[in-house]
Amino acid sequence: MSLATIHSRAQDGVAAPAVTVEVHLSGGLPGTSIVGLPETAVKEARDRVRVAIQNAQFEYPARRVTVNLAPADLPKDGGRFDLPIALGILAAAGHIPRDALDRYEFLGELALSGELRPVTGVLPAALKAALSGRALIVPRANGNEAALVAAADVRSADSLLQVLAFLRGAGELPAGVAATTGAADDATAPPIDYPDLADVRGQAQARRALEIAAAGAHHLLFVGPPGTGKTMLASRLPGILPPLSEEQALESAAVRSVAGQSIDFHKWKMRPFRSPHHTASAVALVGGGSIPRPGEISLAHHGVLFLDELPEFDRHVLEVLREPLESGQIAISRAARQAEFPAAFQLVAAMNPCPCGYAGDVSGRCACTPESIRRYRARVSAPLLDRIDLQVEVPRIALAELGSEAAAGESSAVVRSRVAAARERQMQRASKANARLSHREVQRDCVLAPADRALLERALDKLGLSARAYQRILRVARTIADLAGAARIDTVHLSEAIQYRRLATVRA
Ligand SMILES: Nc1ncnc2c1ncn2[C@@H]1O[C@H](COP(=O)(O)OP(=O)(O)O)[C@@H](O)[C@H]1O
Ligand SMILES: [Mg+2]
Ligand SMILES: [Zn+2]
Incomplete structure (x- = not known):
C-alpha cells in the first residue's frame, strides 16, 4: 500500500x-x-x-x-x-x-x-x-x-x-x-485542602457576603484598609463552594491542558483559585498571543478569580473583563481566526478605600484629598462596578478581637453545608446558580410584593443605579431567600441585597 x-x-x-x-x-x-x-x-x-x-x-x-x-x-x-x-x-x-x-x-x-x-x-x-x-x-x-x-x-x-x-x-x-479519576477520592491520596474560614476573626459582614456569593455564584468586592483580612477571606471562597462535578473539573483542567500547564493528579478536582498581580499584561489576564492561549480568567474557569488592588489594574484590562463577567466566555481574535475559551469565573476583587488605604479610619491618618480619592475610585468604572453584585466594607477590627477566641468564626464546613442547601434549591428551581438566571428567569423566580417593588425602585433611584443593577439585586435577593429557606423573596431579603449596592455611590 x-x-x-x-x-x-x-x-x-x-x-x-x-x-x-x-x-x-x-x-x-x-x-x-x-x-x-x-x-x-x-x-x-x-x-x-x-x-x-x-x-x-x-x-x-x-x-x-x-x-x-x-x-x-x-x-x-x-x-x-x-x-x-x-x-x-x-x-x-x-x-x-x-x-x-x-x-x-x-x-x-x-x-x-x-x-x-x-x-x-x-x-x-x-x-x-x-x-x-x-x-x-x-x-x-x-x-x-x-x-x-x-x-x-x-x-x-x-x-x-x-x-x-x-x-x-x-x-x-x-x-x-x-483509575486516575478515583485518585482524588482515594484514601491514600492527599485530601483536597482549602484554607479554612475558622481562621478569620470578626468581619461578620464580609463573611456573610462571602457566604451569599458562594451560594448564588455572585461577584464580590471587598473595600477596606490593608491588613483587615480581605485576601484571607477571598482565598476561602473555593472551600465553601459546592465541590466541582467530574464534568466541570474536566472542563477546567482542559483549559490548563491547552495552556500547557501541568495538571496535578491529586488536586485536579479542586476549584481553581487564580490571583494575578495587577501588573499582569492584558494577554496574561484575558488570553491571546499569535497561537491563542487562555489567560487567567480562563484558568479560573469554574473557580475564583481574585483581583487584589483592583484600581491598580490596567484600565483597558478591566474593561475587557466586562463581557466575560456576564457571558462566562472570552473570544480572542488574531489575524486570521478567533479562538473561544471558557471563562465562567467568579470574581472576588479587593481595593483600598483611598490611595493611602486609610480613608474613614478612626486613626484619622488618611491625608488623601477628596480629588485624589475620587480619581482613585473612578479607575474602577461604573459599568464594571455595576456587574459586581456584592460590595462590602472590611473595616479594621480591634487588636483585642484579632486575638480573641470568642471572635473566631464558623468553620468552612459549617458554612459550606448552608451554601450547598441554598444551591440545591436553585438547582431544583432553575438548574443553575442565581447569578446566571436570564432576565426571563428573574421575572419568573424573583417576584416581589408590590410594596417591595416600590422599595427597590426608590432605592435604585436614590443610589443612581441602572436597570442592570435592578436585575442583579433581584438575583442576590433570591440567593438570600434561598439561604433562609424561603420560597418567596421577602422585604428583609430584598433590603439586605440593596445594602450590598451602597458602595457604588461612595464614588464622591
Ligand atoms: N480578620 C482577621 N482574622 C484573622 N487574621 C487576620 C484578620 N485580618 C488580618 N489578619 C492577619 O493579617 C494578615 C493580613 O491579612 P490579609 O488578608 O492579607 O489583609 P488584606 O488583604 O485586607 O490586606 C493575615 O495573614 C492574618 O494573619
Ligand atoms: Mg490583601
Ligand atoms: Zn487615604
Missing part, C-alpha cells in the same frame, strides 16, 4: 477537532512535501520526522512523499503531528499493518532521537477520542493527564519505536495510569 491515513487532533481553543494525516508515496524525485501546515512548521516537522525515522532504524522512503493534513483550514501549530506523520510515512511504506491504524488516534512531538515529547491540549483530545470510540496514543509525559478522562482508552509511549512495536503486535503499551 502506498497510501496511509492516520487519525489525530488539532487544538482550537479548548476544542480538539479531528485531523486526518494522509500520506502518499509515489515515483518521481525523492523528497517530502507537507500540505496543510504553516510554512515554518512544515520545515521543522519534516526534519524531525525524517531523522526520528532513521534513528528508529527504518529507511526513510527514497520516493516522493506527500503528506496532507486535513481539513486545511484548521489551526495546526507545534509538533503534535510529528508522530502521526511519521506513522503515516511508515505505514505507506508497508511497515505497519493496514488494519492496525484505524482504531487509534495519535499525538506527539518527536525528538531527533525518536523519543516522544509532551504536547499541549491532550485532555480535550482524550475527551473527543473517547466519543469517537478510538484509543488515544500519547507521549508518556501526557499519559496521566489524558487518563483523567475515565471513558478514554489511553496508552502512552516513550518513543516512536515503542509505538511501532505495539502497532506491529510486537509489544505492549501501558494504559495511561489506571
Whole structure:
C-alpha cells in the first residue's frame, strides 16, 4: 500500500477537532512535501520526522512523499503531528499493518532521537477520542493527564519505536495510569485542602457576603484598609463552594491542558483559585498571543478569580473583563481566526478605600484629598462596578478581637453545608446558580410584593443605579431567600441585597 491515513487532533481553543494525516508515496524525485501546515512548521516537522525515522532504524522512503493534513483550514501549530506523520510515512511504506491504524488516534512531538515529547491540549483530545470510540496514543509525559478522562482508552509511549512495536503486535503499551479519576477520592491520596474560614476573626459582614456569593455564584468586592483580612477571606471562597462535578473539573483542567500547564493528579478536582498581580499584561489576564492561549480568567474557569488592588489594574484590562463577567466566555481574535475559551469565573476583587488605604479610619491618618480619592475610585468604572453584585466594607477590627477566641468564626464546613442547601434549591428551581438566571428567569423566580417593588425602585433611584443593577439585586435577593429557606423573596431579603449596592455611590 502506498497510501496511509492516520487519525489525530488539532487544538482550537479548548476544542480538539479531528485531523486526518494522509500520506502518499509515489515515483518521481525523492523528497517530502507537507500540505496543510504553516510554512515554518512544515520545515521543522519534516526534519524531525525524517531523522526520528532513521534513528528508529527504518529507511526513510527514497520516493516522493506527500503528506496532507486535513481539513486545511484548521489551526495546526507545534509538533503534535510529528508522530502521526511519521506513522503515516511508515505505514505507506508497508511497515505497519493496514488494519492496525484505524482504531487509534495519535499525538506527539518527536525528538531527533525518536523519543516522544509532551504536547499541549491532550485532555480535550482524550475527551473527543473517547466519543469517537478510538484509543488515544500519547507521549508518556501526557499519559496521566489524558487518563483523567475515565471513558478514554489511553496508552502512552516513550518513543516512536515503542509505538511501532505495539502497532506491529510486537509489544505492549501501558494504559495511561489506571483509575486516575478515583485518585482524588482515594484514601491514600492527599485530601483536597482549602484554607479554612475558622481562621478569620470578626468581619461578620464580609463573611456573610462571602457566604451569599458562594451560594448564588455572585461577584464580590471587598473595600477596606490593608491588613483587615480581605485576601484571607477571598482565598476561602473555593472551600465553601459546592465541590466541582467530574464534568466541570474536566472542563477546567482542559483549559490548563491547552495552556500547557501541568495538571496535578491529586488536586485536579479542586476549584481553581487564580490571583494575578495587577501588573499582569492584558494577554496574561484575558488570553491571546499569535497561537491563542487562555489567560487567567480562563484558568479560573469554574473557580475564583481574585483581583487584589483592583484600581491598580490596567484600565483597558478591566474593561475587557466586562463581557466575560456576564457571558462566562472570552473570544480572542488574531489575524486570521478567533479562538473561544471558557471563562465562567467568579470574581472576588479587593481595593483600598483611598490611595493611602486609610480613608474613614478612626486613626484619622488618611491625608488623601477628596480629588485624589475620587480619581482613585473612578479607575474602577461604573459599568464594571455595576456587574459586581456584592460590595462590602472590611473595616479594621480591634487588636483585642484579632486575638480573641470568642471572635473566631464558623468553620468552612459549617458554612459550606448552608451554601450547598441554598444551591440545591436553585438547582431544583432553575438548574443553575442565581447569578446566571436570564432576565426571563428573574421575572419568573424573583417576584416581589408590590410594596417591595416600590422599595427597590426608590432605592435604585436614590443610589443612581441602572436597570442592570435592578436585575442583579433581584438575583442576590433570591440567593438570600434561598439561604433562609424561603420560597418567596421577602422585604428583609430584598433590603439586605440593596445594602450590598451602597458602595457604588461612595464614588464622591
Ligand atoms: N480578620 C482577621 N482574622 C484573622 N487574621 C487576620 C484578620 N485580618 C488580618 N489578619 C492577619 O493579617 C494578615 C493580613 O491579612 P490579609 O488578608 O492579607 O489583609 P488584606 O488583604 O485586607 O490586606 C493575615 O495573614 C492574618 O494573619
Ligand atoms: Mg490583601
Ligand atoms: Zn487615604
